[in-house]
Amino acid sequence: MTFGDPLTVLCWHVHGGWTDSFVRGPHRYLLPTTGPDDPWARGRCGRRWPRTEEVPVDRLGRTSVDLMVLQRPEEIELARRWTGRMPGVDVPAVYVEHNTPTGHAARTRHPLADQDRIPVVQVTGFNALMWDCGRAPTTVIAHGVADPGYRYRGELPHAAVVSNEPVRRARIVGADLIGGFAETAPVDVFGMGLDGLAETAGAQPDRLHLAGDLPTERLHTELGRRRVYLHLTRWTSLGLSLIEAMMLGMPVVALGTTEAPWAVPPEAGLVGTDPAALHAGLAALIDDPERARRMGEAGRAHALHAFGLGRFLTDWDRVLTAAVAGDPVDRVADGGRTGTDPARRPGAPEVA
Numbered sequence: 001m002t003f004g005d006p007l008t009v010l011c012w013h014v015h016g017g018w019t020d021s022f023v024r025g026p027h028r029y030l031l032p033t034t035g036p037d038d039p040w041a042r043g044r045c046g047r048r049w050p051r052t053e054e055v056p057v058d059r060l061g062r063t064s065v066d067l068m069v070l071q072r073p074e075e076i077e078l079a080r081r082w083t084g085r086m087p088g089v090d091v092p093a094v095y096v097e098h099n100t101p102t103g104h105a106a107r108t109r110h111p112l113a114d115q116d117r118i119p120v121v122q123v124t125g126f127n128a129l130m131w132d133c134g135r136a137p138t139t140v141i142a143h144g145v146a147d148p149g150y151r152y153r154g155e156l157p158h159a160a161v162v163s164n165e166p167v168r169r170a171r172i173v174g175a176d177l178i179g180g181f182a183e184t185a186p187v188d189v190f191g192m193g194l195d196g197l198a199e200t201a202g203a204q205p206d207r208l209h210l211a212g213d214l215p216t217e218r219l220h221t222e223l224g225r226r227r228v229y230l231h232l233t234r235w236t237s238l239g240l241s242l243i244e245a246m247m248l249g250m251p252v253v254a255l256g257t258t259e260a261p262w263a264v265p266p267e268a269g270l271v272g273t274d275p276a277a278l279h280a281g282l283a284a285l286i287d288d289p290e291r292a293r294r295m296g297e298a299g300r301a302h303a304l305h306a307f308g309l310g311r312f313l314t315d316w317d318r319v320l321t322a323a324v325a326g327d328p329v330d331r332v333a334d335g336g337r338t339g340t341d342p343a344r345r346p347g348a349p350e351v352a
Contacts (some may be wrong), residue, residue: 007320010060010079011069014043015098017240018123021144022069023049025313027320029038030063032057032082034313040078057082064338066094067324070118073111080344088117092323096121099237100258101130112136119329121319124238124259128331137329139319144312145243151224152249152296157286158209159253160226162219162241163233167200174232174255179203181230184279188226190219224248227292228285229269231260237264246303251295253282263306268299 007027023029033043043054060082068087080086087093093119101108110132113134122128122139128140166175179202186207194210229245231254238259252269254260264271271279285292322329
């Protein structure tokens, strides 16, 4: 097996946005299926992914696989039971960790920490820093996103938030902070599960608009009409919606938590942990459309370089090829990043 050879990869449809980027590579991607309502084998769920194939679970044992890409601990046993092959023993495997630790920030041990046969791929350097991965080989492949194109208009002096189920997730995604920011500028929230958000956020109805779950194309257009993108998550992995907003050309006001301080450089937005300072920054951008436009342009340049699809797929090809060949995957210590990670990028252009 040499670099660039197409592989047959068994993977699960867990996070639609991440999978949408991952399956744009040159390989053959098999998705287990028993039906769209089965969270463990839901196939494509209607997504138009050209290089993917839905494989009924009862056929997996007769299907040749070069590599398994795992994303939940339970998939190790599912793969063994469905294919008759143990990941990391009978067939090469890698594990993608999408999330921040769910326990103590600095003392949570990863489910794969006590083995060294399945490398762990973290999606942010922050996650790699916080998870205790023990002796598991660990590396970082930052997100990659297809460019939606520059769509910023900013004609509406509003802030936009994209958040799924903010009422249920509450403080994790900063739902309690929305009301305060809505006093500074009207806030338009996009996503699923928004019922009851005005009460949860303590926002006045005329300052909070629940836009709902829009198709991707329409969502990108509507986001671009808003003046500022507001990122209020306290403790989740870096959201693809933040990256997409920057690619659209939107300036950002963000909590300085998890990966956001690295993902949003100073020329692209305002990042911090003092809500009062962020309120003031939001007000300033709302009142200065030209500054907002310049920041958004700088953010787009940074996002295209740091989170471009080409870099993402190249990084993944290297990891997949190494895993199949039995070569070691570069290990990171204390949240270091791989050599192709955008932390080593040239700086984004400064904006006057």
